[in-house]
Amino acid sequence: MKKIIVFAITLALAFSLVPNAALAAEKSVTVYNWGQYISDGSEGYIDVNKAFTEATGIKVNYVTFDSNETLYSKLKAGGESIDVIIPSDYMIARMISEDMLLPLDFSNIPNYDTIDDAYRNTTFDPENLYSVPYTWGTVGIIYNSKYVDEEDVGSWDLLWNAKYADKILMFDNPRDAFAVTENLLGYSLNTEVEDELRACTYKLVEQKPLVQNYVMDQIYDKMIREEAWIAPYYAGDYLMMVEDNEDLEFCFPEEGFNLFIDAMCIPDCCTNKENAEAYINFLCSPEISGQNLEYLGYSVPSEAAKEFMDPEVTESDIAYPDEETLSRGEAFINLSTEANQLMDSLWLEVKTEGGIxxxxxxxxxxxxxxxxxxxxxxxxxxxxxxxxxxxxxxxx
Amino acid sequence: MKTRKLLAAPYIVWMCIFTVIPLGIVVYYAFTDSITGALTLSNITGIASYTGIFLKSIWLALISCAICLIIGFPTAHFIATRPKESTQKLLYMLIMLPMCISFLLRTLAWVALLDDTGIINNAIRLLGMKPLPLVRNNGAVVLGMVYNYLPYMILPLYSVIVKIDHRLVEAAEDLGANHGQVFRHVILPLSVPGIISGFTMVFVPAVSTFYISQKLGSSGTTLIGDVIESQFKTAYNPNLGAAMSLVLMIMVFACVAIMNRFSDGEAEVIM
Incomplete structure (x- = not known):
């Protein structure tokens, strides 16, 4: 008898640590987004999550990740309820192929109508069932003009320039890191040819002694403080960094670059689908989207939203490059499972290379x-x- | 007797749920394939290619342990031999104090100090000298580990040294032993249990550390903890990660077992 009581008390204690199910039923939505990827009320810009709670009464639990792969691992590991995620194109395609996303009910997302045609029926979601574009953008090289000679700039080989050893940062995720070498070696960004991927691996290993560190969100701090001088990263983030350090410059490498779309989706572990759709709808309303992306620096997928933005931002040729530049861009598509696995293991080889x-x-x-x-x-x-x-x- | 057993029940339940079952899951993952789920040994055999990283992790952890011991022993001895108990308590608390701050923050603080554009190098530059390469090398990683795990060495040493009967020291001195002999024949043998538990408590977290090596290290100082973390966090290959954890765990157990041999029958040697 006593044993049962002790056991019951233990169980009761254990469960009191779990958030109360009744509390969770209170209107809330859990959002899982990239770090530094929403206007959070700093520098006088809009606080998007707060505005959403004020408009709808739904509380926002906001969590961030630092790469598509982190997001994927977290969802695969399971055990969590996340309502809205904002992955990039190729990851959306991978998740669709693995049945990890729920189809959206577009009658709850009327603001979808304001999205430009160019961002509909995309390669990653050809039937427009699972995703609503959040932003689009490009990958290029951010460098500090105080330390980097202008004549060295222009190509991806800047990241292999021994002159700047230990001042170069590199992507800490396989897809973006391989894309840099694929561009440099003239391969397609979606190659699945093993020899080509291996050639990229050699190139990355060759670069490793020059690399200060493999980073994602830390890039902000390191570039702004001039701890590092050269880094490949997303154009939108450059526009945010340059406000804190005017010496930073951006370059679209001549060999080409990745052109991406990040879109909002609902994963299958969602528990508040209506709230999630309300959140997505709120984020793509032109007014909110305009104010949000004015702060973010990423490019907006809707003409209507531009009306709510500072014209100086919408005229930036880094956020909205001309046709000629854009034609050098290439989008990611999902790779086969085998190619993904090969890339993961090659990436691990790069990171652990060093011999005994x-x-x-x-x-x-x-x-x-x-x-x-x-x-x-x-x-x-x-x-x-x-x-x-x-x-x-x-x-x- | 029966009630005593009952009192242990909550802990046993706790152990089962949060130690035994997860361990079973780790073993299961380590021996199954990531896609098909079939039994396989390929995860374990695949680890051979990370030998260099395993050895490096163990080596850096050993160095950290040694440095912790060299710094920690005199400190613990100093605190334990203060005559006033209030002074002892104050010093003890000062050792504990940094542990109240998250170790992530403390490591980041070191980054701010050591970076090329950090506080120390900026000061050096102001004095007109060339900045020093303080960060992104093995030394910085060891520094981070020593700084973070030093209290784990000092605290067990202190609690052992403070219990040494001072009359033994006096007796040795009466018999003509000088300071060095007292230390070598009385204090050191009697503090072996403290050294062993301190060593274990520093070695185990140091060998599996990942955050410190990422922040204070460079692209070339990847440790086994980093690789395991990446398998779970980004590569989504929990099977390889589990296999690595299992091998690491066995290595740690082996090290701890060797260490424990030193404390076996310790009283015998002293008497």
């Missing part, structure tokens, strides 16, 4: 030897003392 160093081997062997010698010596000493003691007893 001699010092640890010698050091560890010395430690192990020392331990053995000490133990052996001690057991001999102990035995001898015991023997001596016995001798004393015997003589007594």
């Amino acid at each position: 160093e001699l010092t640890p081997i010698i050091g560890i062997s010395v430690c192990v030897l020392a331990a053995i010698v000490l133990l052996a010596r001690r057991s001999i000493v102990t035995k001898r003392r015991k023997a001596n003691r016995c001798k004393k007893w015997r003589t007594n």
